[in-house]
Every structure is written in C-alpha cells, then in structure tokens.
Amino acid sequence: MPKDTHKKIALVTISLAGGGAERSLGILSTMLSGLGHTVHIVTLREDIEVPYTGTLFNLGSYKFTDDSLTARWGHLKRLRAYLIQHNFDLIIDNRSRPSLLKEICYTQYIYRNLKVAFMVRSARLETYFPKPISIAKRLYNNSNFIGVSKRICDKITETYGFRNTNHIYNAIPQFSVAETSSTLPSTYILGYGRLVDDVKNFSLMISAFAKANLKTPLVIMGDGQDNEKLVILAKKLNVSNKIYFVGHQRQPSSIVKNALFTLLTSHYEGFPMVLVESLSLGTPVISVDCESGPNEIVQHGHNGLLVPNYDIVALSNAIRMFVLDGELLAHCKSNAKDSVAHLSQEQISNDWNTLINSL
Incomplete structure (x- = not known):
C-alpha cells in the first residue's frame, strides 16, 4: 500500500x-x-x-x-x-x-x-x-x-x-476580470499598492512622472497612511490634474489589465505581487531595481524596463520611452504573460x- x-x-x-x-x-x-x-x-x-x-x-x-x-x-x-x-x-x-x-x-x-x-x-x-x-x-x-x-x-x-x-x-492569483466602478481615462499609467511611502516610495513615482512631462495620466490605486501626503506632493509638482487617486479597489484586475503599463518604485520588496499580477494580465511593467524581487521578474526590454532605484532621471526617461515608443511597449506587452508562466x-x-x- x-x-x-x-x-x-x-x-x-x-x-x-x-x-x-x-x-x-x-x-x-x-x-x-x-x-x-x-x-x-x-x-x-x-x-x-x-x-x-x-x-x-x-x-x-x-x-x-x-x-x-x-x-x-x-x-x-x-x-x-x-x-x-x-x-x-x-x-x-x-x-x-x-x-x-x-x-x-x-x-x-x-x-x-x-x-x-x-x-x-x-x-x-x-x-x-x-x-x-x-x-x-x-x-x-x-x-x-x-x-x-x-x-x-x-x-x-x-x-x-x-x-x-x-x-x-x-504564485499568480486567479483573476476574474470584473469591471470597476471607478471612472478612468481611456489611456493611463498605473501605480498601486499600500500608500505607505517609507515602503512603497510613491513620492519617487509621482516625482518621476512629473519630470517625464507627458499628457498621459497616472492612476494611483490603493489606500494608506500617506494618501494626503501624496496628494499634496502632486499639487506641489503641478500634476494633480493628471493623477487620479482611486483608493482601494476590491476588483482591481480590470484597472490593471487596461493600463498602458504598471510602475513599481519601492524602497524594498520581497517578491512584488504588483509586478507578477500586472504581467499575468498582459500589462508590461517599469520597476526600480530594489532589493529584492524585481530583477528576478523583470527582463529588461523583454517584458518591461528595470531602472536603478532612486534614479529619478532614469525612471522618468523609462516612462517617456514606454509612452512614446509604441513598438517597444507592444513588444514588452506581447511577452508579458509568457514571462510569468513559470509562476x-x-x-x-x-x-x-x-x-x-x-x-
């Protein structure tokens, strides 16, 4: 037996x-x-x-x-x-x-x-x-x-x-791509997670987005203790009219799936689900190379872009590159799902x- x-x-x-x-x-x-x-x-x-x-x-x-x-x-x-x-x-x-x-x-x-x-x-x-x-x-x-x-x-x-x-x-979550009740622009960049700046460093994301100086808006999804701080920063950098704070969404998958790409700017991580979830839904990513996880997920130029952490110039240039270079974005998008099949x-x-x- x-x-x-x-x-x-x-x-x-x-x-x-x-x-x-x-x-x-x-x-x-x-x-x-x-x-x-x-x-x-x-x-x-x-x-x-x-x-x-x-x-x-x-x-x-x-x-x-x-x-x-x-x-x-x-x-x-x-x-x-x-x-x-x-x-x-x-x-x-x-x-x-x-x-x-x-x-x-x-x-x-x-x-x-x-x-x-x-x-x-x-x-x-x-x-x-x-x-x-x-x-x-x-x-x-x-x-x-x-x-x-x-x-x-x-x-x-x-x-x-x-x-x-x-x-x-x-592992990759099993999503049901349900529509969200949030009203969003037809084209947008996405950042999401807990709004705790000492961990997720959304300040870097907003600052690099402002420096990129693009018309494409940024959607920030999530709740946390630093929500007001980030809203104030967006106003200070004169991009509050281009950033949508949509709070926590119980059904986030459609927002992730419909984004041009997802940003991650954390001080540190473990194995960031933001990147895994986005790629599994066919959304390419731009991530800082923080410790640890992103460089075990992001294949630079294949499924996204990986930039040095805390480098606002490199991050803003990557954002501009993805928005303005449709061929590169399409290439990374086409590889997104397969790149995390092993997960x-x-x-x-x-x-x-x-x-x-x-x-």
Whole structure:
C-alpha cells in the first residue's frame, strides 16, 4: 500500500487582510488544499478579507478589549493548545517577527518540539528576525526558512549563516476580470499598492512622472497612511490634474489589465505581487531595481524596463520611452504573460509539495 504523502499543515499569520503577503497566503492555502493536504489557517488578529481555503482558527476573535498580561498569556496558551491538539505535520509561520521577547516565547514555548518552517517575505530581514543577530542565530538554530526570492535566501545565509533555506516564488492569483466602478481615462499609467511611502516610495513615482512631462495620466490605486501626503506632493509638482487617486479597489484586475503599463518604485520588496499580477494580465511593467524581487521578474526590454532605484532621471526617461515608443511597449506587452508562466499555481504548487515532503 503506497504511503500517504498528504500532510496536516497550519499556516500561522498575523491577519488575512492587507497587501500582497496576505493575498499570497490565501493563495497558498488554496494550493496546499488542492494538493490534498489538510490546511488550517491560524490568524492572530481577526481581520479577514482575502479568500482562503481550509479551516480557520481566528485567534484574534478571542482578544476582545482585555490587553492585560494575564489575557496575553492566556492568548498564547490557547494558540499552543490548538497546535498540540491538532498534531500538525508542519507549521508554516508567516508572521513578521521583529520582537525579541515574542520570538523567545514562540520558539521556546509555542513551537517547542513542533516542526516549523519560517516564511521570509521581505528583503528587510529585520522585519522577520529580531535583534541582536547573535540571539537570532541561537533562537532559530537548525530552523527551516522559506524565502519568496533567491536574493532573500542568499541574504539570510550571508547575515545569519543559516543553510536550511529554500526559495519558492509567489504564485499568480486567479483573476476574474470584473469591471470597476471607478471612472478612468481611456489611456493611463498605473501605480498601486499600500500608500505607505517609507515602503512603497510613491513620492519617487509621482516625482518621476512629473519630470517625464507627458499628457498621459497616472492612476494611483490603493489606500494608506500617506494618501494626503501624496496628494499634496502632486499639487506641489503641478500634476494633480493628471493623477487620479482611486483608493482601494476590491476588483482591481480590470484597472490593471487596461493600463498602458504598471510602475513599481519601492524602497524594498520581497517578491512584488504588483509586478507578477500586472504581467499575468498582459500589462508590461517599469520597476526600480530594489532589493529584492524585481530583477528576478523583470527582463529588461523583454517584458518591461528595470531602472536603478532612486534614479529619478532614469525612471522618468523609462516612462517617456514606454509612452512614446509604441513598438517597444507592444513588444514588452506581447511577452508579458509568457514571462510569468513559470509562476502558475500549478507549478508553484509542485514546488511547495516537493519542499514539504523533504522537510
């Protein structure tokens, strides 16, 4: 009788609401379930927005308003009890992990004697490893890490010396191209994501767009703490009449699909879903070469343009080139979908299955 290779897997995450990391986790739950694994999603906060597949344990719903030390300890005991009760073959930890005290608690108590793989979804490693480095090395000694880009895995090895690292790229979402209620111009450039400038650097995008001095408008899609700041910057640069701030869209695919091209100007990334989503919908991209992800996705002159980060002149020139050189834009557009075919859910599911069975 053949051995049953199906596993019982827990995906631990802060929440199921937010940006690309949360969308990627929802996709992962569906892929693993599709492979026949039994999937539980454990959320530490009660925010649930992205689609998922599996059994949800919403630990956040138990918090209520009591934030005392006793309540927090009870919260952690409840999580430990759930993991023990269900006897998971593997726990995949998707949390950000910057707090040393929390990570001592997780590694020494909550995950004690359990098999855990830690996801790292950003090149900013301090988001996923507490300081100091010497203590992090001891906490995670012999742990398994899964990075969403090759560069992230290399950086983990360079910084901490950990060798048990594997990279698995984020998979392409399955879109239903529904029409949006937003009124947009017929032709436009697109930038989208969380409007948090310390991460996504929309200020660079707006500044380069202004410097390009084109008639084609820019659509910025997303919500965040820096929305007003970016509106003020657009006014200051005299391009507010050419920038459309359309907020968060629950059905963004038609906006992405109909754009001339998509811009990404982040300070840092992991494996940016903005680029993957755009290319999968046939929309070419211009991205800064930030750490990490873009240079593992964008093939310069083939499916988009890759420019040095923080170089406003290079970025504005790339924007002008795509708008004014119809032949180059058409060439990159024709290659967009095929360039991310290796990121299909079928292929990434196989990568996950191979890794899970090796751990």
